[in-house]
Amino acid sequence: MSLRYLTRRLGLALVTLFVVSVVVFGVTQVLPGNAAVMILGEFATEEQLSHLERQLGLDRPTYAQYAGWLGGILSGQWGISLRTGQPVSSLVLQALGRSLLLALPTLLVVSLVAIPLGAAAALRRGSRLDLSLGVISYLGVSVPEFVTGTIFLVLLARPELGWFPAGGYQPFTHDALEAMRYLVLPVATLAVVLMAHISRQTRSEMVDVLQTEYVRTAVIKGLPRRVILIKHALRNALLPTITVIALDVGYLIGGILVVEEVFAYPGLGRLLVFAIQNRDLPLIQAGALLMATVYAAANLAADLLYAYLNPRILYV
Amino acid sequence: MCRPVWVRRFVSRLRHSPQGALGVLLVALVLTATAVGPALAPHNPETFHPQHRLQGPMQGFWLGTDQFGRDLLSRILWGTRPTVLFGVAATLLGTLLGTVVGVLSGYAGGWLDDLIMRVMDGMLAVPGLLFALLIITALGTGTLSALVAVGMAFTPGMARVARSATLAVRTQDYVKAAVARGERITYLVFREILPNVLAAMVVEGSIRIAFAVMLGASLSFLGVGAQPPSSDWGLMVSEGRAYMFRNPWVVVWPGLSIAVVSIAFNLFGDGLRDILNPRVTG
């Protein structure tokens, strides 16, 4: 892969993150007008307000605030949580780790299941498999995660049954098997939406590819069916699916925010919601920025993988 | 002089798209419920009935009651407005803003286009729900803020669609013919380009309504959207969660309602796309 392409993509990702940082900063610190009022409430006294302002550096001009803030972020000083008094970095990073325990298994399960399902549905268009997959994935896309999660809880987490806990988390260091029980329902909830998206996308791409003229050429060449499907069709259908998986990381992040709430799972999502409910500015900023960075990294990885697999892009 | 050509096609193609037909039916049902639902509610959604708390479906309370003894049926019917109208309004807002930005960007081209798209990309780099939450942080909680937040979260996506539609139209020969004739910019944008971009926006918008509904419900669930005593369905789920093992109906009915509305608008949007998209008819 050409270095030029790599640096261009990296550059674009950095520019995007820069814009994101401006957006995050602007929305949380600039827009509200007076952040101090926002934090302390309307009934705070003048003295309390000005004290907080000086403490947070809010009396400086906007660009200086931004520069200072950005400098702090980049050097690892993410500030102190207003609500809990703990350093933001440790809070956020630990929570990120726990969220990844949900996110990565979800992505794994989804990729392994949804892609073959979508491809199979495309090959058997109109069959029962295709139609039932279509209906199920339609439902999957149409039901918000908090509803799915709640339904799972109602059905599978009844205290009398004792199958799955109704929420919470247990570290893996104590009892791995037990800890996994806490992960099953949240992962299942997240997986439902993602599987619906990705299997639909794979099916749609596969259908498109099967109708192309180069697949027609492959068929009339008399190649074995297996070769046509895998070497000619699936490979070209997977390329756009990679992009969709990257996009779905975005859905995943949104889903995590909600699902961690539903299952009271102490991940980054729940932390961020907590921060927003309590107007904990440093926590909000760091958390949002971290999530956006993860998303950008996923998109960059997808871009690079796509370029690696698609020879046409390499020479651009 | 541009008549809605899709009105004529609409009726004939509806027959060929069963999901579209179903979507239209369901959406009509949903909109009717939104319009007249509250009038049909047997009880006041905010009235407590302490003797009948957390009941399943029974006489007088056809869907059961919640933890305060409020009638679930009435709450669901009254909840159509904050949920459905929210979705439609937020989508309209996002579509309007996105169309303006996208058409401007696509038509102008050059550095302006680049700049606007960079900013849109930056906004898109923050996942939707997160973006909406950030905006709510700035605006404060409440249904109105949530509406603005969701609308703004939709804007970059809609802008991209509008921009690519504008670019596609701009390269068509009939636009070139108009330029060669010496038409002015206002004519070009409003008479030649916009009518053809509008179709794409209508389709994209109707597909997004379902997403807006779900997003709004999620925001209410998280406590930053509709506030009590509203009978927004997301809020109902959030409030009823603590009691869901005692009376699952408290969360099942609102959850189901959200799903039905969302499916209705999804089917409708897909059906509309099938009808308006020439490729499918080829």
Next chain:
Amino acid sequence: MRAMGIRPTHTRATPAASIDAGDAQGSLLHIRDLHVDYITAHGPLHAVRGVTLHIHRGEVVGLVGESGSGKSTVAYAVVRYLSPNARVVRGAILFEGMDMLGLPEADLHRLRGRRIGMVYQDPNTSLNPALPLGEQVAEMFRYHLAASREAAVRATIELFERVNLPDPVFMMRKFPHEVSGGEKQRVLIAIAFSLGPSLVILDEPTTALDATTAAEILELIRELQAETGIAALYITHDLGIVAQVARRLAVIYAGEIVEEGPADTVFTGPRHPYTRMLVASVPNPYRTGERRRLPAFAGAPPNLHLPPAGCVFRFRCPFAQEVCAVEATALRGDGPHRDACIRSDKILSEPLPQPVCSVRAMPQRAQEGALLEVSDLTVHYRRSSFLDQVLHRPAETVFAVDGVTFAVQRGETLGLVGESGCGKSSLARALVGLEPFTGSVALAGRLITRVQEMGTDYRQAVQIIFQHPDSSLNPRQTVGAIIGRPLRLYDLASRASVAHRVAEMLERVNLPPAYAGRYPHQLSGGEKQRVAIARAFVVRPRLVICDEITSGLDVSVQASIVNLLADLQDAEGTAYLFISHDLNLVRHIADRVAVMYLGRIVELCRATDLLQPPYHPYTEALLSAVPVPDPGLRARRVRLSGALPSAKNPPAGCRFHTRCPRKLGPICEVQVPPLVEVRPGHWIACHIGADTLAQAPPIWEPVHEELGSG
């Protein structure tokens, strides 16, 4: 409506009956009474109705038809790759004695690619974009012959050499998007011929290529076929091509074969009225001198949901009578040349109806000077990315049009010919103010040096019609609005009289006035093009630029559009700048012709001058690349070396020198040849003297050899 083809295609359960006697005996491919329907939302479409065709070993048979005639359906039925909604309702296809339609899937795999090869119309989409070219050929050997990787590679390299691909070893590793259309088609041909099949089906293999490339590919196909003796079914709409390639041909119209026979007799003595009109409406280089209008067909092909009873051609046939509506038609006649017209014997001596005003008078050279004078016009595109601007790198400049000078006289038709990339479209766009340019344009003496100076007068006087009828009309406006808008814009009619003017205009382009309320998607391609013409003419322009307006249309529709343009010119005295890549057509309808290559005009002359030398070497190559619809004539092969240079980096000096078969020497590389008037009214831009050029042998010569030996 192409299929995925992965699912088992629709087959019949019963095996075929025995082979017919007669000239179908011992044939390699025997299609008997084939009926194919497409199941659509509006009911079954009877696309192929009773087609019978046979091909012997080693024979090349042409199947000629226009779009929608069913010719491709027949081809794909042979390899059993029809759309999922296609049904073979009757008939048999026997290949090497085997019943193709009843064959199980497993055996079909073995036949495809190995005993039957196929070459497709669009080389750009027919190759897998993600695999290298070598791999796509080598896999034929690996999977069909179980060859080792090394053996497959060696065989592929040999094959690449045989199809004249430059640098075969290097080519193996290239991807489709890195090579030209002509090279891709060679790869596809290599794939089709790779395993030595008995039959190769070619579905319009040259339609998507430039004239000169197409000629080379055609030549390659003929060589390969003569060398290997492989039988071929050559499908095309182009009579010129089929005359050069096939020994026998069959003409298909609306799903039925209307005539078949040896190529020479069908061309010299067509019997079915459709064939007769088809042959007559293709401009023949030898008949250019009279510059007639082309005989045009009335009406449109029938709706195949309800095919008419009796003869399928009768609604458009100038000789139709009542009996044609009643009797069923089938191929009839003794001997090899047969046709499906029940009146063919009686009408053989009747001439085809000729369009009114056969001969056009040559417009006088006006005393007041030319209508449009173009002087040193240059159009260039600059592409600079953001990075270039930051690093202050020079931008990439494409000189699409590089200093072009010519004039268009009042009332004349100036044809502008060139292949893709020559800049003719950029020139057209500049002349109507769509592209910025340098140089000058003078309309009736008024000088214009920038687009901004083109006022309302100019824009009204100079109109343009585009190539693609689908994109030249706003889909959300009615036909009436589209035609009426220019009237309102230039304030030529009050609101009340617009409708009247529009109706008038519609009649003049032979469309019913009721069409004013219709939308573009309700019109056919030819009708849309007429609306575009109406839109241009409603303001009574003095010059109309036609940018490849017939290129996407069938031959029959093309003829009627050309006649319409001639009618309008006679009535209004409008001048035309007729841009096309089809030299044959241009020569037929234009008064004068300009030939463009890589942004420059290389020759400018009267149309009649093109019948004999002197020619510019590029014009010579173009003329020789035009397939002649006369099997008795063969064009002299003028082969151009190399590929078209990129417009970003054009060769210095004479731009044609990198490919010129008559290149003089270093002078061609250094000095730009000026346009010199070698004969009165005939300019050529070449360093070779006119007298030397005049000594070139004629382009077309009679031929006596047998085609398609085998």
